Amino acid sequence: MTDQAIRVVPAGWYENPADPTxxxxxxxxxxxxxxxxxxxxxxxxxxxxxxxxxQFADATASLRPRGRxxxxxxMSSWLLAFSPILFIAAVAASIYAQLYYVQSxxxxxxxxxxxxxxxxxxxxDIRKLTRWGHTPPAVFWAFLTPLGYLIARKMTVAGWGQLGxxxxxxxxxxxxxxxxxxxxxxxxLEFAITIQxxxxxDLVGSGVATAVACxxxxxxxxxxxxxxxxxxxxxxxxxxxxxxxxxxxxxYSYTLAVH
Numbered sequence: 001m002t003d004q005a006i007r008v009v010p011a012g013w014y015e016n017p018a019d020p021t022x023x024x025x026x027x028x029x030x031x032x033x034x035x036x037x038x039x040x041x042x043x044x045x046x047x048x049x050x051x052x053x054x055q056f057a058d059a060t061a062s063l064r065p066r067g068r069x070x071x072x073x074x075m076s077s078w079l080l081a082f083s084p085i086l087f088i089a090a091v092a093a094s095i096y097a098q099l100y101y102v103q104s105x106x107x108x109x110x111x112x113x114x115x116x117x118x119x120x121x122x123x124x125d126i127r128k129l130t131r132w133g134h135t136p137p138a139v140f141w142a143f144l145t146p147l148g149y150l151i152a153r154k155m156t157v158a159g160w161g162q163l164g165x166x167x168x169x170x171x172x173x174x175x176x177x178x179x180x181x182x183x184x185x186x187x188x189l190e191f192a193i194t195i196q197x198x199x200x201x202d203l204v205g206s207g208v209a210t211a212v213a214c215x216x217x218x219x220x221x222x223x224x225x226x227x228x229x230x231x232x233x234x235x236x237x238x239x240x241x242x243x244x245x246x247x248x249x250x251x252y253s254y255t256l257a258v259h
Contacts, residue, residue: 072157076125080146081165086114118146192218
């Protein structure tokens, strides 16, 4: 008996021997009458490839670089918005230094501190806006005071908040100043400054003292009230200066105490 190898073809759809445009079902033993059009393998491969590309795009979307950031609000821009407070403080410090410590234009250099900070904050703001994909003002605007920079900033990026805050603080400061002087609430301060200036000019100008310091605010302007200033004499010693309110019109007299 001769062994004969039998080739078994598993059941499935195969190309129809009678029509190469079709596939025919082989049941594992013989051909059947079931036929159908041959599938478009190239189109199926393209569809599968497109589906894989879409899945890959979705999976890597979170890894793509971020685009323009919608916000234009930076810490530096808000520091610029509140910078009028710093300028007001610098003016007050300069005036105080002139009245009570040094009579020199050098004291007004204190004003350079808020200006320098404003320039620095403007440059930082420009850099941050550039990183976020916005078009910031040119750098030279940062040197034209915070108000100039914020106006230029508003012309190039959206948002009124910073400029509105800056202008609002200026208006509030102006209104407060006007209210103090029109209501007489600033009278003790004004009177104290007058006394400080006149006594200092008299004693320092005559060579009796090198400095005079009076209270920054007069405790009272009532006739007969007395308060004390401090005079630094040319030999370095300190002497009291007795100031007496002589009339309701602001007249006063003073006496350098004798030890």
